[in-house]
Amino acid sequence: AQKVTQAQTEISVVEKEDVTLDCVYETRDTTYYLFWYKQPPSGELVFLIRRNSFDEQNEISGRYSWNFQKSTSSFNFTITASQVVDSAVYFCALSEAVNTDKLIFGTGTRLQVFP
Amino acid sequence: DAGITQSPRYKITETGRQVTLMCHQTWSHSYMFWYRQDLGHGLRLIYYSAAADITDKGEVPDGYVVSRSKTENFPLTLESATRSQTSVYFCATSFADTQYFGPGTRLTVL
Numbered sequence: 219a220q221k222v223t224q225a226q227t228e229i230s231v232v233e234k235e236d237v238t239l240d241c242v243y244e245t246r247d248t249t250y251y252l253f254w255y256k257q258p259p260s261g262e263l264v265f266l267i268r269r270n271s272f273d274e275q276n277e278i279s280g281r282y283s284w285n286f287q288k289s290t291s292s293f294n295f296t297i298t299a300s301q302v303v304d305s306a307v308y309f310c311a312l313s314e315a316v317n318t319d320k321l322i323f324g325t326g327t328r329l330q331v332f333p
Numbered sequence: 334d335a336g337i338t339q340s341p342r343y344k345i346t347e348t349g350r351q352v353t354l355m356c357h358q359t360w361s362h363s364y365m366f367w368y369r370q371d372l373g374h375g376l377r378l379i380y381y382s383a384a385a386d387i388t389d390k391g392e393v394p395d396g397y398v399v400s401r402s403k404t405e406n407f408p409l410t411l412e413s414a415t416r417s418q419t420s421v422y423f424c425a426t427s428f429a430d431t432q433y434f435g436p437g438t439r440l441t442v443l
Contacts (some may be wrong), residue, residue: 222375251430263376263423263434300403309375313430319364319383320391321432 220245222312224324231300233333239295239327241310247271252286252293253288253311265310269293300331335434336360339424345441353440356424364427365407367399369420369435371429376423382407405410414442 219245231237243252254266267277269286275286281298297304310324340355356365368376368391378391380399388399388402396418398410411418419442422434 254409255434261421261439262436263425263432265433269432319366319381320378321366321376323377323443324373325373 220312220320220322221312222310222320222322222324224308224327226327228328228330229282230330230332234299235331236296236298237329237331239264239297239298239329240308241293241295241324242314243291243293245291245309245312245314247314250312250314253313254284254293255309255311256293257307257309257326259305266295297329300329302331302333305329305331323332335385337424337426337433339422339435339438341438342436343439345440345443346414347443348414348438350414352414352440354411354422354424354440356407356409356435358405358407358426360428361404362426362428363404364381365401365406366422366425366427366432367409368425368434369418370423371420379422391422401421412438414440416442418442 223242245329250271252269256264256266274286283296285294307328309326311321313321338357344353366381367379370376377393379397380411382388382401385401401407416436422438427431
């Protein structure tokens with residue numbers, strides 16, 4: 219069965235600190251997709267990244283980076299030099315290639331960045 | 334380019350009443366989804382639709398009804414609202430194996 223675990227319920231940091239949000243997943247499929255979404259205080263869900271299971275290259279986008287490790291079934295998200303605008307709830311999600319319309323979400327990590 | 338719109342954005346209703354949440358997309362994507370978001374549960378899939386007139390149950394379908402007569406619209410109906418259906422509801426569409434979400438509807442059932 220598919221499952222996504224975000225063990226960190228809430229993280230608080232001070233601006234300019236680096237912070238890593240953990241995501242651990244379970245799936246029996248060999249082909250799958252992993253996602254991160256951001257939900258700022260305004261409430262909308264913003265797509266950040268999609269990674270397929272065949273691509274283990276880490277990705278960097280500005281201050282955001284993602285570390286995908288199949289060996290540990292993890293897809294962690296790091297924000298470098300955090301800013302107050304990064305304050306949000308971040309969701310990790312998984313879908314299997316055979317059924318990409320079934321997106322399984324973790325319970326989310328609330329990140330608070332204080333000035 | 335509105336993408337996905339949901340209406341109403343906020344709704345307060347009473348137990349036992351019928352409520353319909355609307356979802357409209359401007360992209361003509363085949364797949365559409367309804368999720369509910371509750372504290373401690375993340376987002377859970379209620380129903381989804383692969384095309385007009387094709388719908389299927391998700392993880393938590395009980396108490397909800399959907400229809401999809403047109404590709405661009407995917408309404409969600411609570412036939413007899415209960416307090417446990419107080420939640421934030423998100424509609425989404427799928428493109429290139431990625432789901433994109435509407436702004437959400439906050440529903441309170443008193």
